[in-house]
Amino acid sequence: MQVVTKANVAPKQMVYQILFAISAGHLLNDSMQAVVPAVFPILEKSMNLSYAQIGWIAFVLNMTSSLLQPVFGYYADRKSSPFLLPLGMFFSLIGMIGLALAPHFYVVLASVLFIGLGSAIFHPEGSRVAYMASGPKRGLAQSIYQVGGNTGNSLAPVFTALIFLPLGQRGALWxxxxxxxxxxVLWYVSIWYRGQLAQGVATKKRPQSAVPAGNISRSVKVAIGLLIFLVxxxxxxxxxxxxxYQFYLREHYDITIKxxxxxxxxxxxAGVLGTFFGGPLADRFGKRNVILFSTIGSVPLTLLLPHVSLAMVIPLLFLIGFILSSSFSVTVVYAQELLPGRIGMVSGLIVGLAFGMGALGSVVLGNLADLFNLRFIMIFCSVLPVLGVLTWLLPSDEKIKQMYAS
Structure with missing residues (x-):
């Protein structure tokens, strides 16, 4: 039986102006998050922070986002709230002011909590807008949306070099x-979003547009759990x-932070480029295949990175970033295929919980760096993509279609 709700609506054709607008909003939202790692070198010196404390800042930022994204996504699946989008950006604005003026470590933690909350509010509804405006090209639409966020994240080193090194912590006020x-921008998107809900244009392009509550099979639950682990x-x-890695470069290759x-x-x-091309590749070659390539394909390169000369670092970093990120948007679409009709919740789980739980990695890696050294954590990180072999256990794209064919 097909269940159709106003929470999952989409036009028959891609709405490019909305996709580009929500991608721009994603870029600005994630630029706010990128400010936090960008200011790490400044805070390390001005507040005399340890690597563990730097890890805790990243932990608070991302854990706030990761734990709350599925919550907001679950709420939005039940009651779509278009104007949560600009509200999330407002919380990030408060966080920026606090970060710029923070006098000590604990105020920094409180400030990044607001930034993480803003991100948690934004992402589930942002993913829903991308879904609604996708038309038949789900992978491409999700790539357009996600490439905005990845571009925002990629600007962290630019912010460090051009803003925080010359201006210091107060550069966050910019x-x-x-x-x-x-x-x-998000107010404009929210008006379109509200109009779509008012029209009640149901998604009919696929028979599995929703899943009845409480009717998730064990195989789907296992697949979602495995996908979260891989991300x-x-x-x-x-x-x-x-x-x-910036500190590793300074220590191991004797180059400046700038x-x-x-x-x-x-x-x-490179991750931005990988994110953009990953979606269209998944539309053509299959989502699970791209996820598998993304992880296993990067393994030889990640294993080499801690051991090469400085001249080889740039080409390796570029290839690793491109290959690993080629599955970034694909994992979101794959999860939406596994749980159609729960777009907000699964987007929160994958983009928020799974991706944001990398913040726990920041804490663990920071403590390992203090306990051992930076080279140890780089070698430890280099073996993580090997876990991508578990992608073989995910159901194929065809099998997922068969699950909801009846």
Whole structure:
């Protein structure tokens, strides 16, 4: 029996202006989050922070987002709330002001909590808007949406080099203007979103547009759990590179923090490209195949990275970033296929809980760095993509279609 709800609506064709607008909102939202790791080198010196304390800042930011995203997603599945989008950006604005003026470590933690809360509010409804505006090209639409967020995250090293190194911690005040711009963009998206709900244009392009409550099979639950674990492992690797690799470059290759930002930026921008191309590739070659390629394909490169000369770091970082991120948007669409009709909740689970749980990696890796050394955590991170072999246990795209064919 098909269950159709107004919470899952979509036009028959892609609505590009809305996709680009929500992608721009995603970029601005995740730029707010990127400010936090960008200011790490400044806070390390000005507040004399340990690597463990840096890990705790990342932990609070991402855990707030990761734990609350599924909650907001579950709520939005029951009662769509278009104007949660600009509200989330407002919370990020408050966090930016607090971060810029924070006098000590605990105020920094409180400030990043607001930034994480803003992200938790934004992401489930942002994913829903991308779904609603996707038309028949689900992978491409999700890639357009996610590439905005990845671009925002990739700007962290640029912020460090161009804003925080010359201006210090108070440079965060510049981002209040971006937050205000984001609120305006998302207000425009919210008006369109509200109009779509009012029209009640149900998604009829697929028979499995929703799943009756309480009717999730054991195989689907296992697949979702495995998918969360795979994204969790990928997120730990990303946490190691984005939070600590700049310090490893300074220590191991004797380069400045400012110079190190170039290497982190290349890794992040390669991830943006991988995110964009991953969706169309999944539309053509299958979602599980792209997820498998993303993890297993990067293994030889991640294992090499801690042991190569400085000249080899940039090409390896680029390839790793591209390959690993090629499944970023694909995992979201794959999860939506597993649980159609629960778009907000599954988006919160994958983008929020699984990806955000990489924050736990920041804490663990920070403590390991203090206990052992940075080289140890880089080698530890290098083996994490090996866990991608478990992708073989996920149901194929065809099997998922057969689950809801009747």
């Amino acid at each position: 981002f209040t203007g971006l937050a205000a711009l984001g609120m305006m 969790f492992a990928r997120s730990w690797y990303g946490a190691g590179i984005s939070s600590f 110079h190190a930002q170039t290497y982190i930026f290349i890794f992040m921008m």
